[in-house]
Amino acid sequence: MNFDEIIDRRGTNSSKWDKMQAYGGVSPEDGIAMWIADMDFRAADVLQEAVQGLLKTANYGYFASDAKASEAAAWWMKTRHGWEVDPATMTSTLGLGHAIALLLETFTDPGDEVIIFTPVYHEFTAKIEALERVVHEAPLVIRDGIYHMDFDALEAGLTGRETAMLISSPHNPAGRIWTKAELQRLAALCDRHDLLMIADEIHHDLVYPGQSFTPFLLAAPEAAARTFVLTAASKTFNIAGTRQATVTIPDAGLRKRFRHALHVHQTQPNLFGVELTAAAYSPRGAAWVDELVAYLAGNSRLFLDGVNRISGVTAMPMQSTFLAWVDFAGTGMEMEEVLRRVHEDARLVPSVGGFGTGDETFLRFNIGTARPQVEEAVSRLQDAFADLQ
Ligand SMILES: Cc1ncc(COP(=O)(O)O)c(C=O)c1O
Numbered sequence: 001m002n003f004d005e006i007i008d009r010r011g012t013n014s015s016k017w018d019k020m021q022a023y024g025g026v027s028p029e030d031g032i033a034m035w036i037a038d039m040d041f042r043a044a045d046v047l048q049e050a051v052q053g054l055l056k057t058a059n060y061g062y063f064a065s066d067a068k069a070s071e072a073a074a075w076w077m078k079t080r081h082g083w084e085v086d087p088a089t090m091t092s093t094l095g096l097g098h099a100i101a102l103l104l105e106t107f108t109d110p111g112d113e114v115i116i117f118t119p120v121y122h123e124f125t126a127k128i129e130a131l132e133r134v135v136h137e138a139p140l141v142i143r144d145g146i147y148h149m150d151f152d153a154l155e156a157g158l159t160g161r162e163t164a165m166l167i168s169s170p171h172n173p174a175g176r177i178w179t180k181a182e183l184q185r186l187a188a189l190c191d192r193h194d195l196l197m198i199a200d201e202i203h204h205d206l207v208y209p210g211q212s213f214t215p216f217l218l219a220a221p222e223a224a225a226r227t228f229v230l231t232a233a234s235k236t237f238n239i240a241g242t243r244q245a246t247v248t249i250p251d252a253g254l255r256k257r258f259r260h261a262l263h264v265h266q267t268q269p270n271l272f273g274v275e276l277t278a279a280a281y282s283p284r285g286a287a288w289v290d291e292l293v294a295y296l297a298g299n300s301r302l303f304l305d306g307v308n309r310i311s312g313v314t315a316m317p318m319q320s321t322f323l324a325w326v327d328f329a330g331t332g333m334e335m336e337e338v339l340r341r342v343h344e345d346a347r348l349v350p351s352v353g354g355f356g357t358g359d360e361t362f363l364r365f366n367i368g369t370a371r372p373q374v375e376e377a378v379s380r381l382q383d384a385f386a387d388l389q
Contacts, residue, residue: 045288351366
């Protein structure tokens with residue numbers, strides 16, 4: 001697969017490219033979109049063939065079941081992550097955002113506090129607040145350049161109104177992979193305070209060489225009765241537009257309640273999501289992901305090295321994901337001036353704000369794109385801040 005090929009997604013109804021002007025004020029004519037978390041690569045052949053297979057049927061009526069997606073997902077969890085899951089405990093949703101919202105709605109009440117580790121994927125806060133639950137922030141601390149959970153501060157700050165914890169594992173932004181020991185401490189904390197655990201593992205496949213990811217339920221099988229694990233092929237294979245995710249709920253009672261809530265809303269999965277997920281979670285899909293991960297690791301080295309050469313700018317080391325997290329605090333500039341340079345001078349559109357406490361001096365750059373684009377972005381950033389060198 002030639003990941004270096006630059007695919008022009010402008011004018012294709014791509015959120016990242018066709019909404020960049022509205023979001024960041026930079027024209028797609030000369031700008032580079034580095035915000036929304038999808039990638040600019042051509043889909044894997046195995047996915048293209050799955051779509052062709054559907055085209056041949058020339059019929060898009062009701063389909064019998066999503067079992068093939070669950071079975072393929074269970075195979076993937078076992079072969080890629082060493083995690084044995086019974087496909088009967090899996091349920092399809094229309095993406096992870098959908099799953100998170102429905103889980104919160106079903107298993108927590110208005111006014112309940114939901115613990116999240118900030119800065120984190122902005123939709124966590126958005127969903128909690130939209131449902132009139134309360135965000136309980138557990139700010140991450142930076143040690144040795146990377147994020148750590150402050151377990152003592154978290155436990156000391158509990159109000160007793162918390163009913164759930166929502167984690168991004170690996171963590172978006174910056175791709176920190178929580179260790180087995182950290183996940184076990186979280187499980188113990190949830191047990192002590194009777195919290196439900198929603199483990200969002202959407203980024204679990206894009207793990208860099210030398211790093212290893214531990215699924216929450218592999219680290220803490222004793223937490224199964226209070227845990228919901230969210231996974232999808234969407235980030236890994238860049239099929240977020242097909243809106244398919246998997247919620248694994250080991251506890252039969254919780255699973256029944258969740259399925260009832262889905263049923264009430266008639267939210268069955270999408271035919272294309274089921275077919276593409278089933279095709280992706282395969283040996284051919286795995287080979288493609290191995291190539292992709294090696295490529296992303298190269299992008300990450302290039303981006304982090306280049307950005308770290310700018311005086312006062314520090315990029316957090318990445319263990320996974322294509323979401324680089326860059327701190328401009330050392331420039332001494334107001335964020336308004338940083339953004340003016342990034343938008344107007346460098347013509348780049350990263351993600352800004354919404355990640356919660358700790359995001360104030362950071363911008364998130366999506367490096368899931370062809371390397372020449374990453375090189376161009378680095379060079380533009382270096383030029384935009386050249387007076388600081
Ligand atoms: C941690 C995390 N969860 C969920 C999502 C989005 O999932 P979906 O598109 O399936 O709603 C993202 C997208 O960036 C994410 O980073």
